[in-house]
Amino acid sequence: MLQDKVISTINKYKLIKKGDYILLGVSGGPDSVALAYILNSLKKRLGIKLCIGHLDHAMREYSHKDAYFVRSLAQKLGIPFFFSRVRVNQAYKEASEEQNARSARFSFFLSVAKKENINKIALGHNFDDQAETVLMRILRGAGLYGMLGIMPKREISGHVFIRPLIDLKRKEIIAYLKKKKIRFCIDPSNAKNIYFRNSVRNELLPLLESKYNKNIKERLNDMADSIAYDYDYLMRSASRFLKRQGQSLQVGSLIRLHPSIRRLALRLSIHAKQGDIRRITFNHIQELDDLIINRPDNSIVDLPKGLYALKKRGKLYFRNKY
Structure with missing residues (x-):
């Protein structure tokens, strides 16, 4: 039932x-x-x-x-x-x-x-929506969070x-x-392939089912479920780190973190500041990594929606331009 x-x-x-x-x-x-x-x-x-x-x-x-x-x-x-x-x-x-x-x-x-x-x-x-979403994010080059x-x-x-x-x-x-x-x-x-999701639903998934794996929707759902456990562990680790940091992040502490935890901590910090990370791309995170590890004091990285990151006196700040 x-x-x-x-x-x-x-x-x-x-x-x-x-x-x-x-x-x-x-x-x-x-x-x-x-x-x-x-x-x-x-x-x-x-x-x-x-x-x-x-x-x-x-x-x-x-x-x-x-x-x-x-x-x-x-x-x-x-x-x-x-x-x-x-x-x-x-x-x-x-x-x-x-x-x-x-x-x-x-x-x-x-x-x-x-x-x-x-x-x-x-x-x-x-279940089908989940398979479509995971496949769409694979095609867009999503990170671990997107693969959830x-x-x-x-x-x-x-x-x-x-x-x-x-x-x-x-x-x-x-x-x-x-x-x-x-x-x-x-x-x-929904029958017109004018949207990305419709094309994935009406063209790509049927092709994958018929020619490559008849259980492709099950495999995509299994992958999302498995990644959820991995992500939960990393999220807990990043959250523990941020609780010890306060309003700014210690650059030295960020450098010592595993890159996976550091990048997740950066995403969480951005989310806390503006409540949305959908427009934060892999390139943004790479730039932030470079800011932390390589760039001199008083360097900044511009982010979507008027947010920017500032490296100053051994600390990283996220601030709004207006």
């Missing part, structure tokens, strides 16, 4: 505890609709309270129909509904359309969660994001919806 598999995932990753108030991010697509139905069927068993949030990105001509569908779904399930609309292409301009839409969604979810005293936000990412893929549980701005469907395959979700005769929306842009 699908619900039992979701319970297993919840227990494995400690996603939910009794008394949680969870905002379900529902787009109207099959994954998020299944998430709503499954968690609603389990809410008494889990002892949780649910609500639904939907953001209309105003990126498609008929996006308002998805909003109406999700509102009706929330009414049918008897779950509180929160809605907002933002013209993503006008409000967000610093990244790709996909990334801008993601930023808008997360901003909306966090805003609702803060206002309504919600402690967790559940999203409908599944989609984390089942992650804290962002004081709220915990969870993915209870992360162990379910897309075909299992579709089969569940069909068996229960549950309607969902189809985003026509």
Whole structure:
């Protein structure tokens, strides 16, 4: 039974505890609709309270129909509904359309969660999404952190994001919806390879499955799971180092660290300063390494979003230009 598999995932990753108030991010697509139905069927068993949030990105001509569908779904399930609309292409301009839409969604979810005293936000990412994400990051040249893929549980701005469907395959979700005769929306842009993820999903993964490894999705998920344990160990080591440092980092101590721990400590320091490291590239980290090891006093390295690193009197500082 699908619900039992979701319970297993919840227990494995400690996603939910009794008394949680969870905002379900529902787009109207099959994954998020299944998430709503499954968690609603389990809410008494889990002892949780649910609500639904939907953001209309105003990126498609008929996006308002998805909003109406999700509102009706929330009414049918008897779950509180929160809605907002933002013209993503006008409000967000610093990244790709996909990334801008993601930023808008997360901003909306966090805003609702803060206002309504919600402690967790559940999203409908599944097993196939994980495989796609890991493969995309391999192609982009990600480091260890990127190879984690989609984390089942992650804290962002004081709220915990969870993915209870992360162990379910897309075909299992579709089969569940069909068996229960549950309607969902189809985003026509998913069939077009105008976005990187769509190309990976519709072209590259089928090619790898048919010609190289029929279990490629399983192997990519296994890799992400294995890397998560390695990353957790390195993260703990880097965090212990930073706790001993204070507001600035001792250059000598950084030089003595293993490069893997040092680079992770740098990423954590940047994240603490600006709350986001998505635009920090391998080249940035290499430059910081060179700053620490080779460059003279008073040297700086410019980083995204107006942040810069300054080497001064044996210490490394991260500061904002404005």
